[in-house]
Amino acid sequence: MPTQKKPAPRKAAARKPAARKAPAKKAPAKTAAAKKTPAKKAPARAKKETVRRSALGFRVNEHIVYPAHGVGLITEISAQEIAGMELELFVINFEKEKMVLRVPINKAEQTGMRKLADNKVMDGAIRTLKGRARVKRTMWSRRAQEYEAKINSGDLIAIAEVVRDLFRNENQPEQSYSERQLYEAALERMAREVATVEKTTEDAAIVKLEAILAKTTGGARRQPSADAA
Numbered sequence: 001m002p003t004q005k006k007p008a009p010r011k012a013a014a015r016k017p018a019a020r021k022a023p024a025k026k027a028p029a030k031t032a033a034a035k036k037t038p039a040k041k042a043p044a045r046a047k048k049e050t051v052r053r054s055a056l057g058f059r060v061n062e063h064i065v066y067p068a069h070g071v072g073l074i075t076e077i078s079a080q081e082i083a084g085m086e087l088e089l090f091v092i093n094f095e096k097e098k099m100v101l102r103v104p105i106n107k108a109e110q111t112g113m114r115k116l117a118d119n120k121v122m123d124g125a126i127r128t129l130k131g132r133a134r135v136k137r138t139m140w141s142r143r144a145q146e147y148e149a150k151i152n153s154g155d156l157i158a159i160a161e162v163v164r165d166l167f168r169n170e171n172q173p174e175q176s177y178s179e180r181q182l183y184e185a186a187l188e189r190m191a192r193e194v195a196t197v198e199k200t201t202e203d204a205a206i207v208k209l210e211a212i213l214a215k216t217t218g219g220a221r222r223q224p225s226a227d228a229a
Contacts, residue, residue: 058113065113147166
């Protein structure tokens with residue numbers, strides 16, 4: 001019997017090596033956008049600007065009388081923005097006290113701010129000084145309150161009444177410390193207005209007023225003793 005040849009085994013097809021995938025390129029990291037630093041806000045400040053030269057009949061560079069402080073000079077009429085609200089103000093300088101006062105224009109009349117006394121009012125104040133002192137027979141504490149209220153009223157004739165009633169000449173009994181204090185406060189307040197109106201010094205005005213009082217009462221002002229000073 002013929003021998004059957006075994007079929008030759010098939011060679012396995014050579015496997016091509018699998019193509020390697022190139023590693024995916026990493027996307028370049030996005031550069032973080034530079035953060036804008038917010039500009040620091042400057043602290044809120046009151047805006048101030050001169051808005052006019054006059055208001056309510058008062059002018060810049062005019063002397064006025066403010067009841068609680070006496071004669072002052074309007075240096076500015078300005079607008080200020082404070083807490084989102086705009087206020088119009090009189091800026092008043094009191095040179096002797098080294099003080100600046102800001103008065104809202106819409107409050108000026110309520111405070112009693114006024115112009116310097118005219119000739120008619122000034123003449124009335126001088127006549128008051130020449131009159132006879134009127135001292136009430138009440139407790140000093142009550143009279144002192146009334147005198148203080150007159151001094152701070154801004155009314156020149158009322159202030160003249162205090163000067164007249166508290167003046168003591170050399171022939172009259174000596175004053176107490178509190179009486180002298182009130183007298184000097186009233187005299188200074190009146191003298192400053194007289195000096196401003198007459199364009200003289202406060203000292204010259206005091207000499208003038210006390211000369212009127214001395215003539216009326218028959219003696220110069222009594223000077224306090226060293227013990228009472």
